[in-house]
Amino acid sequence: MILIEDTVISDDIKEKEFVCNLEKCKGACCIEGDLGAPLEEIELKVLQDEFEAIAPFLSPEGLEAIREQGLYIEDEEGDFSTPTIAGRECAYVVYDKNGCLKCGIEDAYNAGKTDFKKPISCHLYPIRVTKYEQYHALNYDQWSICSDACTLGKELQVPVYKFLKEPLERAYGEEWYAQLVEEIEGE
Known part of the structure; x- marks a missing residue:
């Protein structure tokens, strides 16, 4: 688990690999x-x-x-x-x-x-955010319809947090994202 400001980020976001593969799924999440x-x-x-x-x-x-x-x-x-x-x-x-x-x-x-x-929930997918009074929990949502995205992510070696750089910055800011990268890559 990673803690940055008022967010709790699951380890899956740094460990899992993911790149949308629209040719295969045809946008099934929609x-x-x-x-x-x-x-x-x-x-x-x-x-x-x-x-x-x-x-x-x-x-x-x-x-x-x-x-x-x-x-x-x-x-x-x-x-x-x-x-x-x-x-x-x-x-x-x-x-x-x-x-x-x-x-x-x-x-x-x-x-x-x-x-x-677009809605931030769509832009952030496969991350789902649960909002609590004091913090946000960011979790990786593993869904069978995205198996081709997981396969492509592994082939390209792109972890979820890198694939979702733009929406994470949109949601939480560039400084927050830089802290996330430092926390993950500085280990």
Whole structure:
């Protein structure tokens, strides 16, 4: 376990290797699971403010799901997530020409239409963050649909923390990330 500021980071994040392999999984993490993508409360306002810029990048089915369910949903525990299309894929995803799911929000970002890249929970995956009153726990979420990403990560020798440098810096800052690298590589 690694402790940095108000975060507790599991050893798996330094020890496991991972590189997304969209050619193999086709973006299965955007369709599998019980709900859409987890959302931070701050992201709810961002979705409200940025939806008009994002909407042209979404599928008709996604737009319909959002019209019916709203920009986000709240579950029984008070947590927020993206709506889904017929209880399956996230309403914000689109299929590319190769049949891979990709994020319509990120497409809008890449086109320069919004400053919101995508929900941080998606950007950080396979790290899942559990927020407690005094600290955040960062854990590696091993899921069978990502077995090809684990294989590719091993082939390329890329640990989770290096693969997720950009989203970790986005979530916790460059100084925090530098401390993480020092803690791991300084051992």
